[in-house]
Amino acid sequence: MERMTQFKDKSTGAHEVSVGLFNYPVLMAADILLYGANYVPVGDDQTQHLEFARDIAERMNRKFGELFVVPEPVAKQHEFFGKDQGLRIMDLQHPAKKMSKSDDSGKGVIFLGDEPAAAARKIMSATTDDKARVGYDRASQPGITNLIDVLALLRGTSPQAVADEFDGMERYGDFKRIVADEMATFLSDFQAQLAAVDDDHILAKLQSSEAAMREQADATLLRVQRAVGLRQ
Template sequence: MTQARLFSGMQPSADSLQIGNYIGALMQWRDMQDAYDAFFCVVDLHAITVPQDPAELREKTRRTAAQYIAAGIEPSKSTLYVQSQVPAHAELAWILSTVTGFGEAGRMTQFKDKSQRYGSDQTSVALFTYPVLMAADILLYQANVVPVGDDQKQHVELTRNLAERFNSRFGETFTVPEPVIQSDTARIYDLQTPTSKMSKSAESQAGVLYLLDDISATAKKIMRAVTDSDGTVHYDREGKPGVANLLTIYAALTGRQIASIEDEYAGRGYGDFKKGLRDVVVSEFEPVRERALELLADPAELDRLLAANAEKAAETAEKTLSAVYDRIGLLRRG
């Protein structure tokens, strides 16, 4: 029986992924790669919708790919590649832009948020068409499912609309994908500002746990995490956001129920609880960090591995693109 296909990706926008990426994406991908024909992409074309330093982008792309592998995304099980190394992504994005309404592209909330932040003169056309490129990423591989964060759900809905519209106009061509949205309980918040989602763009890095940070720095950040004056280890997202966030991390990394962790630390206070969480995070991060740094120490071998996977991805992508060109009436080179 043919496995259903999965596609997902992540931008190389930081030197190190953070624990929210790890719990919200990488752990999920690692589990799903056994059940699906999985394509995982470092989406570097998306990263250049805002200004980038070329040398830094190249390094961040390698570092992101290395962390994928170190976290358990196995190139022998999954197709792990760099987006720009498969030209069909950009080619299909142009075709899909011809069936995308200007109004529906303009309604994408991420574009509206970012364009307001940067101003119209600093907002690129690429940022506006970002969701169309994302649709191309997904549809190229005839993906059945797309694991994404809740903030990307609108983009997957656009992808579904474009697939259905193209199929209706030109004949059955694309698989219409289903989003797999992470649960709210998997959302990770800043350790110092636990009402804000953890992000590399936070004003202070004291509340962000990075996979490639020195382990001692990670431990210190956990021990200094904001809690409250109540002193009880109890989950209450509204009333005790700091403690609730730490419980979420603990439960996600151990696979335990939050109630079980609450019982373990009943009457023991925040000091013991933070030490327990520190040990959990360190034991999870340490081997990932070591493996990622090992991969980055041999960039030529990492590049070879990614190139081989890009060739594999291109075989599938070109089949879809060829069908699209035929359907839409483009004259192919003989």
């Protein structure tokens, strides 16, 4: 597991590494295999872990019989979800790193609970570059490329379609304003829909789903324990 890309990235230069980080691929595999999942919506940074889960399932099945459902390979996952790679939205202030809720300042992160006007200000203050010409190039224009990805996500279209629409636009401020306005509109609509949700209905659905999933998990766990000799 020391060869896992995420572990190497996050442990480089660290004095101590938590066992949680080291064991994360195993815990993720357990979450997948316990419930017999065929398809797992993961980001491109998690595909190695998905393959690790497949490897565990296949090895256990060869040794002990058909214990686990083997998740579909990455190519099949992409085909099922209708895209070859999910969008990875980057930090607005540091576009070389992934947007994360653990960001201390919060300035580079859009939260679904942000006031729409506050989120718009974050977009307007996003880091760009000195080219002052909209283009989709993750290497030389990571900041503006990230904003193109954000707009594509808001519109439900491809980054290439957005890049083609605004290619060559010479005022970053104008492009940021478009992204900021659409972000504010999205958050306003989302928060209005969220406020209208019936909490009791959602709780009842969660409880019924939990019961069904616990039954599935218990059956898988018992099957595995019997196969390896931990239960009669």
